[in-house]
Amino acid sequence: MHQPLTPKQIEQLQQQGCRAADWSRVRVSFDFDPARVHNVRFEGDVTLGALAGDVTSASGLSRPCAIADACLINCTVGNNVRIARIGTHIAHYHVSHGACIEDVGLMQTNPGASFGNGVEIEVLNEGGGREVILFNELSSQFAYLLCLHRFRPAFIDKLIAFARAAAQCAIADIGRIGHGAKLANVGKLIDCNVGDAASIWGATSLVNTTILSAPDAPTLIGDGVQGHNCIVAEGTQVTEGAILSKTYVGQGCRVGKQFSAENTLFFANCEAFHGEACSVFAGPYTVTHHKSTLLIAALFSFYNAGSGTNQSNHMYKLGPVHEGKLERGCKTGSFSYMMWPCRVGPFSVVMGKHTRNFDLSQFPFSHIEADHAGRCSFVPGLNLSTVGTVRDGAKWPARDRRKGNVKRDRIDFDVFSPLTVGRMIKASEHLKQLQKSTDRSIDEVTINGATVKRVLLRTGSKFYDPGIQCYLLEKIVTRLEAGQSLAAAPDGLFSEDWLDICGQMMPRQRMLDLCAAVESGKIADLAALEAALDDIHRHYAEDEWAWIRWAYQRVFGAALESADPVALADQLLAAKSKFLNLILIDAGKEFDEQTQTGFGHDGEAADRVADFAAVRGDYDHNKFVQQMKQSIEQLGQRIEALKKKLSQS
């Protein structure tokens, strides 16, 4: 409860350099301590809480709760805060308990502020057409559906209505600085909401922006940051002169080192330093670390950009059309260039300067290069059994920086899944058919704008097939080991095709059902839509099992029920041992003679080996190699144990 100032309190405040346009509009808590308020001008309705004890400043020092050298206009101030040295004023703000605001130039909320909510982001095409509306609860799945499913206008209309309703909820005349938030050396905050426990230290300007933050997932906005028309989510750090305009930065992201982004969405755990993003839909784990790297008008996820990566489309005449799609797990080599539109299948590597459009979405794990004329050539499936792919698969879950209870983006991490293996099955079948139908006099075959050497058609199948078998048999044998039935799971839903809805994989039918439910009004608001997506996420394993049963029959030509469990175990042993050995061979390449070029500088020939061993270690002692060898050993033990168990049952 707050009460008017007593005459004695007013007198003391005046003696301490305070002024008010109308003292009767200043109200304070019953235990308000005027001794802690100096040189403050009050304008309009101002409410002050108790001031006792200390708060922790942005720099980590304990500082006394107080209000000094500030002008407060129509503000409510919670208990035990520190507000000091405000250049112009703090106008129309609620400063929550325990906040610390020091050396801030200007803080002001204008009537009807939306704090970045409702801003429309033009992703994938600079000219628009796929706008995503920002709101605080935006998930990667919602943004993806709104952006990409424009072929269902009734569905899109509903999503737009959900987004606008959510954005509307954020509109207010008063901004909020959250509990325990720390602001220091900030230029200006205009129409900016700051969440609980956030730190904003040295930012240049934040305008029409929300900084979401929570005590268990505090957000940091650092030196020189400019953020206009943005939302930054919990647990994220935007630092070191980053410039963000019309941008959403999701949970657990790191953006800094002068990175600039415009019309861009970053979802969970993205990292962006030095370079530039323009109209980019950066799904979870999109990473760009280097200077001269421009990501433009494209969709990425689980992506790593090499230095100097660049894309464009100079061919348009009626306005820019880009539509670059690099599906999950792709990498682009240094100074790679792609002319949009292009589509690259999951876990592929793109090298060179591509000046032709191509679509290799149906050939996952491919190695894609450009020839001297900019034409695309590829080796299907080459990246399937590489060290890099295996390491990527392990590192992403381990690097999930999202903390706290709310994780907005649903992420399925599996490298091998019905999404990727389904494409591998079709790719292998396609390559075999092409190999059969192509005359030996033909040197290369063109598929969707990219060429593959004829002799590599068979090689591609040879890369894909062990991976397909490993995945299916591993899933089946794991169930046998757990004593689970190989029958269909009651709640599993089957679709031959699976989709990657920006990190969340699902059977096509799940997505179709979801869209239909939204269109019919059965799913009537954002909360219901997010709950439906959560429900799909929970059914992943059952849906995957339904798909595996189907895929087994397609690949092995017999129903799973008719398979001999012991034979399945033996098949897994053979297929997986071979697969793991291929990975070991790939690891071995990092220790071969050619890799040692550059080592042993100024030394003799023998010194090169010693120098390499000192710096890089040796094959046998390499941690990854040891893990792989252990996996092979354990696989043998697993299979033996299973066979014993099966013989006893």
Next chain:
Amino acid sequence: MSDIAARVKNVVARTLKVDPARVTNEARFVEDLGAESIQSVELVAAFEEEFDIEMDEQSALGVKNIRTAVDFIARHLPPGG
């Protein structure tokens, strides 16, 4: 054996697009003939097609020059192949 060697050299010259005169018995694929990693994959595929054999990557790892390629293929050819 000399027939195998000739065919191996022919495949190598064609695949790597190098002067056949440079494809000697001791020529190393990477250091002397400039084979890149991807071309090594292509070479294995071309050998498989030429000789109708299977070369798994593990076995092919030891094939570093023309001579070892000829020996490897000779060992893997079916009798009379």
